[in-house]
Amino acid sequence: MSQQHTPLWEVFVRARRGLAHTHVGSLHAPDAELALRNARDLYTRRQEGVSIWVVPASAITASSPDEKDSFFDPAADKVYRHPTFYEVPEGVAHL
Amino acid sequence: MYGNDFPGEDPPGGLLGEVEAAEAALRAAAERGRGAIEPSEDLAAYFAEVVAADQKIEPRDWMPEAYRRTLIRQIAQHAHSEIIGMQPEGNWISRAPSLKRKAILLAKVQDEAGHGLYLYAAAETLGVSRDELVDLLLNGRQKYSSIFNYPTLSWADVGAIGWLVDGAAIVNQVPLCRCSYGPYARAMIRVCKEESFHQRQGYEILHTLAHGTPAQKAMAQESVDRWWYPSLAMFGPPDGDSTHSAQSMAWKIKRFSNDELRQRFVDMCVGQAEVLGLHIPDPELRWNEERQAYDFTQPDYDELMRVIKGNGPCNRQRMEHRRRAHSEGAWVREAAAAYAAKRAEKEKVAA
Numbered sequence: 001m002s003q004q005h006t007p008l009w010e011v012f013v014r015a016r017r018g019l020a021h022t023h024v025g026s027l028h029a030p031d032a033e034l035a036l037r038n039a040r041d042l043y044t045r046r047q048e049g050v051s052i053w054v055v056p057a058s059a060i061t062a063s064s065p066d067e068k069d070s071f072f073d074p075a076a077d078k079v080y081r082h083p084t085f086y087e088v089p090e091g092v093a094h095l
Numbered sequence: 096m097y098g099n100d101f102p103g104e105d106p107p108g109g110l111l112g113e114v115e116a117a118e119a120a121l122r123a124a125a126e127r128g129r130g131a132i133e134p135s136e137d138l139a140a141y142f143a144e145v146v147a148a149d150q151k152i153e154p155r156d157w158m159p160e161a162y163r164r165t166l167i168r169q170i171a172q173h174a175h176s177e178i179i180g181m182q183p184e185g186n187w188i189s190r191a192p193s194l195k196r197k198a199i200l201l202a203k204v205q206d207e208a209g210h211g212l213y214l215y216a217a218a219e220t221l222g223v224s225r226d227e228l229v230d231l232l233l234n235g236r237q238k239y240s241s242i243f244n245y246p247t248l249s250w251a252d253v254g255a256i257g258w259l260v261d262g263a264a265i266v267n268q269v270p271l272c273r274c275s276y277g278p279y280a281r282a283m284i285r286v287c288k289e290e291s292f293h294q295r296q297g298y299e300i301l302h303t304l305a306h307g308t309p310a311q312k313a314m315a316q317e318s319v320d321r322w323w324y325p326s327l328a329m330f331g332p333p334d335g336d337s338t339h340s341a342q343s344m345a346w347k348i349k350r351f352s353n354d355e356l357r358q359r360f361v362d363m364c365v366g367q368a369e370v371l372g373l374h375i376p377d378p379e380l381r382w383n384e385e386r387q388a389y390d391f392t393q394p395d396y397d398e399l400m401r402v403i404k405g406n407g408p409c410n411r412q413r414m415e416h417r418r419r420a421h422s423e424g425a426w427v428r429e430a431a432a433a434y435a436a437k438r439a440e441k442e443k444v445a446a
Contacts, residue, residue: 005432006428006432008219025213025216025282026216026219027212027216028225029431030428030431030432030434030435031431031434031435031438031439034431034435041205041209042209042212042213045202045205045206045209046289062155064155
């Protein structure tokens with residue numbers, strides 16, 4: 001059946017102007033144009049968005065959960081990147 | 096009384112409030128600290144710890160094979176139910192009593208299709224394809240909720256389905272917003288928010304009929320009489336006979352037992368029926384001061400088993416219709432695929 005290989009698309013919706021597009025789910029469609037129309041019917045029936053992105057799921061590269069530790073390790077020991085790391089002397093304003 | 100986080104406390108705003116509370120709990124749990132086990136040390140212990148902390152398991156996390164299989168079965172059956180559930184109400188679209196009612200019913204049936212698609216998408220994150228699941232439905236190897244094997248004989252049935260069937264579904268589904276599997280929980284939050292419109296539109300239909308002419312009121316009552324017990328049966332067999340419950344509770348896929356949810360539904364409906372001025376067809380229904388809950392007559396579980404096994408009033412009709420719709424839609428899918436292939440080819444030549 002031709003439908004066996006209908007590609008999977010990931011859908012991102014911008015809820016309002018000023019907000020970033022957020023992943024809302026996925027759907028199947030033969031091409032980008034239909035993916036966009038299907039996304040409108042499936043994910044914005046109640047005015048949930050003002051803009052939609054559809055991305056072929058096969059085009060997404062994800063970090064692997066197996067190497068979660070080593071991959072994010074470089075950030076783990078750098079607490080000094082957070083402002084809360086620093087002690088502010090008594091009485092200093094606007095800092 | 097909802098969820099393990101808020102013992103004895105009813106979040107405001109009824110069902111929608113509960114969905115919002117589940118959404119907030121999802122966020123809060125994600126920010127809470129957890130034990131120190133890392134996935135690289137012990138996969139099973141890490142899984143157990145995430146579930147114990149009420150955090151979510153995500154698609155690429157390690158999970159026990161039985162957990163994956165249980166979720167695929169449950170989410171797929173749920174998706175199939177939404178798709179088959181379009182039929183009983185679809186039966187009344189062309190005969191709705193006004194343009195307003197017709198537009199509302201169309202929107203509702205379209206929502207059911209949407210719910211089916213959210214759920215198939217959630218199931219696909221577990222490594223099964225939607226086409227496989229559709230095939231399992233079409234060749235009868237996976238089931239859908241037995242409630243959709245009952246016919247819609249009158250317009251009042253559209254109201255009774257909204258009030259009782261969607262009402263029972265919501266009581267079943269609101270706890271699923273707290274399910275341990277992330278994509279399922281998120282799909283259910285979306286579904287429950289939309290279901291709330293379904294339940295209210297059904298209630299409004301019955302309320303209008305029950306306050307209309309004596310004939311309209313009788314039609315509403317006759318419909319409630321027919322849908323009451325099948326709706327109670329939607330919560331599944333009594334706890335003693337329920338095969339999958341204990342493990343699903345331990346995995347936090349399921350949060351409450353069948354009997355607990357059924358009781359909750361009955362307690363909700365009594366007051367709503369009074370406002371409708373309709374009668375719940377149960378002579379044994381009465382308040383039990385000691386239990387602080389209503390005593391009621393259990394549905395006929397032998398009938399439930401018969402319907403599940405394929406011998407309800409409409410099983411064959413529902414499956415035939417679905418198979419026909421699927422095969423009659425084949426040319427559309429083929430044409431869209433051919434068009435996409437042709438366009439891709441042209442772009443390749445141009446590039």
